[in-house]
Amino acid sequence: xxxxYLEAIRQALWEEMDRDDQVFMLGQDIGVYGxxxxxxxxxxxxxxxxxxxxxxxxxxxxxxxxxxxxxxGMRPVVEMQFADFISCAFDxxxxxxxxxxxxxxxxxxxxxxxxxxxxxxxxxxHSQSPEAxxxxxxxxxxVAPSTPRDAxxxxxxxxxxxxxxxxFEHKYLYRHIKGEVADGDDLVPIGKAEVKRPGSSxxxxxxxxxxxxxxxxxxxxxxxxxxxxVVDLRTLxxxxxxxxxxxxxxxxxxxxxxxxxxxGGIGGDIAARLAExxxxxxxxxxxxxxxxHTPFPFSPVLEASYLPNADKIALKAxxxxxx
Amino acid sequence: MPADNVTPIELLKIYYYLKLTRGLEQRVSTLYRQGxxxxxxxxxxxxxxxxVGSAAALEADDVIAxxxxxxxxxxxxxxxxxxxxxxxxxxxxxxxxxxxxxVHYGDITRGVxxxxxxxxxxxxxxxxxxxxxxxxxxxxxxxxxxxxGASSRGDFHEALNLAAVMKLxxxxxxxxxxxxxxxxxxxxxxxxxxxxxxxxYGMPGVTVDGNxxxxxxxxxxxxxxxxxxxxxxxxxEGKTMRMRGHAEHDDASYVPAWMLEEWRKLDPIDRFGxxxxxxxILDDAIAREIDDRLSKEIEEAVAFAEASPFPEGKDLLEGVxxx
Ligand SMILES: Cc1ncc(C[n+]2csc(CCOP(=O)(O)OP(=O)(O)O)c2C)c(N)n1
Numbered sequence: 083x084x085x086x087y088l089e090a091i092r093q094a095l096w097e098e099m100d101r102d103d104q105v106f107m108l109g110q111d112i113g114v115y116g117x118x119x120x121x122x123x124x125x126x127x128x129x130x131x132x133x134x135x136x137x138x139x140x141x142x143x144x145x146x147x148x149x150x151x152x153x154x155g156m157r158p159v160v161e162m163q164f165a166d167f168i169s170c171a172f173d174x175x176x177x178x179x180x181x182x183x184x185x186x187x188x189x190x191x192x193x194x195x196x197x198x199x200x201x202x203x204x205x206x207x208h209s210q211s212p213e214a215x216x217x218x219x220x221x222x223x224x225v226a227p228s229t230p231r232d233a234x235x236x237x238x239x240x241x242x243x244x245x246x247x248x249x250f251e252h253k254y255l256y257r258h259i260k261g262e263v264a265d266g267d268d269l270v271p272i273g274k275a276e277v278k279r280p281g282s283s284x285x286x287x288x289x290x291x292x293x294x295x296x297x298x299x300x301x302x303x304x305x306x307x308x309x310x311x312v313v314d315l316r317t318l319x320x321x322x323x324x325x326x327x328x329x330x331x332x333x334x335x336x337x338x339x340x341x342x343x344x345x346g347g348i349g350g351d352i353a354a355r356l357a358e359x360x361x362x363x364x365x366x367x368x369x370x371x372x373x374x375h376t377p378f379p380f381s382p383v384l385e386a387s388y389l390p391n392a393d394k395i396a397l398k399a400x401x402x403x404x405x
Numbered sequence: 406m407p408a409d410n411v412t413p414i415e416l417l418k419i420y421y422y423l424k425l426t427r428g429l430e431q432r433v434s435t436l437y438r439q440g441x442x443x444x445x446x447x448x449x450x451x452x453x454x455x456x457v458g459s460a461a462a463l464e465a466d467d468v469i470a471x472x473x474x475x476x477x478x479x480x481x482x483x484x485x486x487x488x489x490x491x492x493x494x495x496x497x498x499x500x501x502x503x504x505x506x507x508v509h510y511g512d513i514t515r516g517v518x519x520x521x522x523x524x525x526x527x528x529x530x531x532x533x534x535x536x537x538x539x540x541x542x543x544x545x546x547x548x549x550x551x552x553x554g555a556s557s558r559g560d561f562h563e564a565l566n567l568a569a570v571m572k573l574x575x576x577x578x579x580x581x582x583x584x585x586x587x588x589x590x591x592x593x594x595x596x597x598x599x600x601x602x603x604x605x606y607g608m609p610g611v612t613v614d615g616n617x618x619x620x621x622x623x624x625x626x627x628x629x630x631x632x633x634x635x636x637x638x639x640x641x642e643g644k645t646m647r648m649r650g651h652a653e654h655d656d657a658s659y660v661p662a663w664m665l666e667e668w669r670k671l672d673p674i675d676r677f678g679x680x681x682x683x684x685x686i687l688d689d690a691i692a693r694e695i696d697d698r699l700s701k702e703i704e705e706a707v708a709f710a711e712a713s714p715f716p717e718g719k720d721l722l723e724g725v726x727x728x
Contacts, residue, residue, distance in 0.1 A: 114659050115587035138557035138593050139524055139585055167523055203444045205506045207522030376725050381495035381503030387718030
């Protein structure tokens, strides 16, 4: 049966809570209210207030407390109401959670669910894609699924992973995308990209909501004989360089697409690694399509101008294919 | 109601701003239901007395750091209904020129620090404004607003402590409206009064009836006068009730009906209107005149906002840095 991206996240949480009594959730308005996006609706009734914990409005304390419980061997799943507010817990994430295992050999099996991304007319504080803030920090794993199947499989894998994982769930995709998921355990391994569309002309390396847009660009370019290969990273940290390199070796042309700003974005790092590791396969410069170096704007016209989309991707991909 | 020596003209001005606040927000709520607003809508119905009463206690060159239910204070500081509506519609004529939305606006030249989403973020900033006043020997005061939920953030605690240690000219003003989104007070804090937090920082804490506009005015006036004389900050808590959902999408079914009924009887505008009539400052003729003026002002604002242009996509990159 086809389910939404949101339902896939819900199922993963439900099944993991059911499977392991050490898994519990904490966050703002996740219990009685069922979460700002209703991802955890019905969880309080099923699992009770000791495992579905409504917290005060204290991001730093929420993440810190989750780290503490994780050090005791529990498996906390934190819901940020919006990824944007993770900055209020930044110190706990980057200084406490990320460095614990390197310093002391003590695992921190923590998941932070971060509803992120734009396209919902929500302005600078409810639309950001802050994954690059954390990409720089060793000790964190970052995942960003683009389909219901990956959403479910990656969340399960994240909950079972012994490291702190930030799980970026795209708000636009919640109810805008449907797909098949397998019943039961269909784990998507962390650290494995997937080619969502094989092609021969250009490798489009992307993730999150931009996977759909890149597939859209591929459709647009088909009649012109330009055949895009869409590589969905799924995991941003650690990067699956094997899959990326195999794709670029095949096509000889690479572009990276993300919704987050280009400046200091993950695309820059991927482009640098391609320059270092794939120079000999490349027939053209590496291009990036990403948001500009501005805060995320509110007004619909500005938002449309800000966000990458299928048209903008197609334009650059054509340039690259014809280079 | 503690009238102190507020003149009848002042009292009518307070009444006018209470009514303007309610009228404007009702209008925005209607526009929201008609699909004419971009994004979410935040309403202060039932707690207007805290914003208006506080602003009425300030001098013209004092500064406010509003939160999201302080339209009344913003209006009294000179933010216009036209600007307010243009902001909600994402128009170029809003105070953020469409770059941000709804309640995230301000204008430092009119003494309004622009509110941002992360709760309590403005409180340390307000302390810094107070620090500037202190360093420059200016006898000005900052009124900084926040909710009961915001008082759980570290930034709240750090700001109060810093302001108290440095004896800064601040009045911290809490809308204790019983809920933070779906989170009731007893899940937010283990104390009864937000004002009790003041003790920990060595500043006076005062709890007032937040639906009595003159009680709020009086408490803030006393605190502001102390602050102006170098006596340091005060925490003023107004007890009130959030009479609508967290935002207009939220039906607030988690709030017991009896609670709303009880609080409806304490409506701050009804109470203040009755008081003015008792003192023969308000009668039917004056009330009608005020209502006419209000609806004209509100409709003119709606027309202005709807006729205003959207920002242009090509302006996206403009304004990131100061020149
Ligand atoms: C740091 C942070 N976390 C979460 C949110 C999401 N959020 C917006 S308002 C709100 C509740 C605020 O409650 P309170 O401070 O009591 O103000 P009220 O809305 O009740 O007036 C929440 C959780 C936010 N804006 N900022």
